[in-house]
Amino acid sequence: MHNPNELADKGAVELKALIDSRQVSPVEVLEACIARIEEYNPKINAFCATSFERARKEARATEQAINRCEPRGLLSGLPIGIKDLEETEGLLTTYGSPLFRANLPTQDNQLVRRLRAAGAIVVGKTNVPEMGAGANTRNPVWGATGNPFNPRLNAGGSSGGAAAALAANMVPLCSGSDTGGSLRIPAAKCGIVGLRTSPGLVPSERKLLGWTPISVVGPMGRDVADTWLQLAATAGIAPNDPLSYDFSMPAAMEGTVDLSRLRVGYTEDFGVCDVDDDIRRVFRAKVASLKGLFASCEEIEVDMQHAHRCFDVVRAEAFVGSLQAAYEKDPGSLGPNPRANYEMGARMSLKDCVWANAEQTRIFRRFQQLFSQYDLILSPTTPVSAFPWEQPYLESVNGVALENYYRWLALTYVVTLATNPALSMPMGVDHLDMPFGMQVIGKFRGDLELLMAARALEAHCETTQDLRRPRPNMAALALSEVDLWTPVTHPPLAPDQYATATDGRPAV
DSSP: OOOOOHHHHHHHHHHHHHHHHSSOOHHHHHHOOOOOHHHHHHHHHOEEEHHHHHHHHHHHHHHHHHHOOOOOOTTTTOOOEEESSOOOBBOOOOOGGEEETTOOOOSSHHHHHHHHHHHHHEEEEESSSGGGOSSSSSTTTTEEEEEEEEEEEEESSSSHHHHHHHHTTSSEEEEEESSSSSSSSHHHTOOOOEEEOOTTTOOSOOOSSTTOOOOOEEEESSSHHHHHHHHHHHHOOOTTTTTOOOOOOOOOSSSOOOGOOEEEESSTTOOOOTOOOHHHHHHHHHHHHGGGGGEEEOOOOOOOHHHHHHHHHHHHHHHHHHHHHHHHGGGGGSOHHHHHHHHHHOOHHHHHHHHHHHHHHHHHHHHGGGTTTEEEEEEESSOOOBBBSSSOOOOETTTEOOTTTTGGGGHHHHHHHHTTOOOEEEEOTTTTTSSSEEEOOOTTOOHHHHHHHHHHHHHHHSSSTTTTTOOHHHHHHHHHOOTTTTOSSSOOOOHHHHHHHHTTSSOO
């Protein structure tokens, strides 16, 4: 019998090797994860609804399949958290919205089906902002998610529950999704790895506007290898995503990348993003410590002058598509962020939409030209250190007011517009001793090359005190007594409702 604490601390790749070699049972792994969730979830509220009993049945079935030497999937026996924007059969899926407080799907969506088919064991749903709007994970159904490094600070969003769960070693894998940075920003805030995949690489059926590349689903893990493993299990063509394409990749990372051969460009702000002066200094110091690793490392210039307006329009198109029915039925049923998104889009004209789609094409073409000179581009992932989750969003940078509640996501959404794969990887801490996320951007559809380069960069960083991945102080977290229900504007689930919901049945 293995020590449960030690098992929970192990990553997905290591656990897979132990399970495949029968050194550890899937049941042991699951119980270690459940124990970790039960101990620390009250401190950070990373998981909302859970499905422990079904997970236990699946873990026992996997153990029996191993004993019978039956063929199994790539993620066989690995517990996983599913973002609460993904429909899961028999497990409460609320989108963080009172509108879906009792939504109990009758089937899994495309992403969840692939993860289960690969053998992953779903232990529960991870918390999100209401309808996934914004980069601070708090909603009127489940409350706020606190950062494992300091539960009074936000964990980013909208995949904030997933990032917090990974950082606290509750599960070895979590799913994420990304529009303007929803996967990369929480990865940066919580000191883990999150990959915004190329549009269509991992199919998603929940986009009403299936032809837009703005929103993607993708993997999150504690390190690059774990992230690769989940991607390998989920990538490839699907008939319900018109952007999906045929793709195969090795199950495990093979070979190495010689960092000394890479040409690297970097930018603090893409010429248009507001970035805190302290974060600029931290970023410059990180780049200075890396420069000697590469064949070249130089500052880039790119024309993003119309990126903000462009993103406003293409983002609003997606929200109008997803929220129109709810808004027309009862505008008051939507929280302030989703409602603002819908109303912004509803005011736009066809002329606005045509201009924005043409401008995104221009941004795409200009950005790809950079990769004739560079193999990777680096930037900060977020413009500020983590701020308190009571503050709904960042209002200003360097004392200058921001234009709207999501303008502080610009470092990631300008890359969304270009459609290149991008990941956030932990690179030491910032000026406030919170995790610092480095955004690493690869060439068009160069997801695997990006991951391989990031793995080599990660290996170097782990040898350097100032660059290695930080870990939260779990002993301090255990003593935390932060009230994570404070920011809600609607009554949260009562304790008896929460107990029902965590077993995967309707809360109301």
